[in-house]
Amino acid sequence: MVTQVINENFEKLKDVHPQLYEAILSNYDDLVEIRRDLRQHPELAFQEERTSKVVATYLRQWGYEVQESIGGTGVIGILKGKEDGRVLGLRADMDALPMLDEIDENYRSIHDGVAHTCGHDVHTTNLLGVAKVFSEIGLEKGTLKLIFQPAEEIGLGAKKMIESGALENPVMDMIAGLHVAPALKVGEFSVSNGVYSGAAVDIFELTVTGRGGHAAHPHLAVDAVMITAQVLVALQQIVSRQIDPLDSVVLSVGQIQGGTKGTILPNTVTVNGTVRTLNPKTREVMEENMSQIAENIAKAFGGSCNLNYNYVTPALKNDDVCKAFFVSTTRSAFGQDAVGFSNPSMGGEDFAYFSQKVPSVFFRLGTCSGDSTSNGIHTTRFNVDEKAILFGIGALSNLALSFLNK
Structure with missing residues (x-):
């Protein structure tokens, strides 16, 4: 099987780190089986009990110092080199999504309504692959x-x-993470062309209160549905008229609830949505702007409005030095064309919390090789070309060798 998955770009690693190259290839089949096992047994957030045990068991077998139950079900594995030196952190997320898995493979999820459709099974496998490789080739310096x-x-x-x-x-001293990217081909990587790689994520609930009544006599009521419609249209003016056009903001509503029947005007309507921003200063003004617009419109029509705004994760920040280091070392290993630059994503990623504390780089790993692997993340038929595991392990291990040995 291994001979079928080597391509030209991966072969280039052999010239840079032949020992690393051989270690990755020799373990590839076993790592594919680990990935398929994880895909078949997905677990939701803070329920990753089986996954954590799998991870911890392998790490102990391979000689790592293991810390369990970190932040709930998190696991940390530590390998110290022969000499003291710098410390490199590598991070993978383990949880799955509450949705169907509809891939036509025998490793499809066995749990109805839970699926690894965001690639965290691949992320976890990549990091286990790094662990296995270094357990074999050793670590000369650093941690x-x-x-x-x-x-x-x-x-x-x-x-x-x-x-x-x-x-x-x-x-x-540095931390790195990655995310699968079906928009990129296997063997390709990308990093953000800006300071921020992913958007800050905020969640809001807006409650509009009017006065219920008969739909045939709206003048005797205060129509919360109509007020909500006016508010939703006006909120988009924040994006188009109050924010610099060169800035990036998304304000989306995903849920509206109100009423019990078409002939009854409800007392209240509830709206749920999300705000995504890249610029921290822009993030600071969104809640106030939204509240002011919503409250004033509701008041103008005789109603009232309450905004419950929840700050979830900050924007994911790439350190310039770390990003440049990743680009240079990865191009050295896989070729000049292997790493490209892409626009920041308005999707959220809680690796951002690490990036606020430690110099960081976060990159995208290409996973597509045809129709069956071209479906986007968070879709029921999302899957990857497993050759991407070679490059995920290769990039992270090469980064580690380059960083720790300098």
Whole structure:
């Protein structure tokens, strides 16, 4: 099987780190089986009990110092080199999504309504691959700190791990993470062309209160539905008229609830949505702007409005030096064309909490090779070309060797 998955770009690693190259290839089949096992047994945020045990068991077998139950179900593996030196952290998230898995493979999820459709099974496998490789080739200098994180999908896992001491013992000099990218081909990587790689994520609930009544006599009521419609249209003017056009803001409503029947005007309507921003200063003004517009419109029509605004995760920040280091070392290993630059994503990623504390780089790993692997993340038929595991392990291990040996 191994001979079928080597391509030209991966072959280039052989010239840079032949021992690393051979170690990755020799373990590839076993790592594919680990990935398929994880895909078949997905677990939701803070429920990753089986996954954590799998991770911890392998790490112990391979000679790592293991810390468990960090931030709930998080696991940390530490490997110390023969000489003291810098500390590199590598992070993978482990949780799955509450949705169907509809891939036509025998490793499809066995749990109805739970699926690894965001690639965290691949992320975890990549990091286990790094662990296995270094258990075989050894670490000459410095310390490797592998962080297996729960609950990325609800934006709480990184924060909980940090609160449980994940940044200490030892303190990291740099940390790196990745995300699968079906928009990129296997063998391709990308990093953000800006300071921020992913958007800050905020969640809001807006409650509009009027006075219910008969739909045939709206003049005797205060129509909360009509007020809500006016508010929703006006809120988009924040994006188009109050924010610099060169800035990036998304304000989306995903849920509206109100009323019991078409002939009854309800007392209240509830709206749920999200705000995504890259610029921290822009993030600071969104709540106030939204509240002011919504309250004033509701008041003008005789109603009232309450905004409940929840700050979830900050924007994911790439350190310029770390990003440049990743680009240069990865191009050295896989070729000049292997790494490209892409626009920041307005999707959220709670690796951002690590990036606020430790110099960081976060990159995208290409996973597509055809129609069956072209479906986007968070879709029921999302899957990857497993050759991407070679490059995920290769990039992270090469980064570790380059960083720790300097």
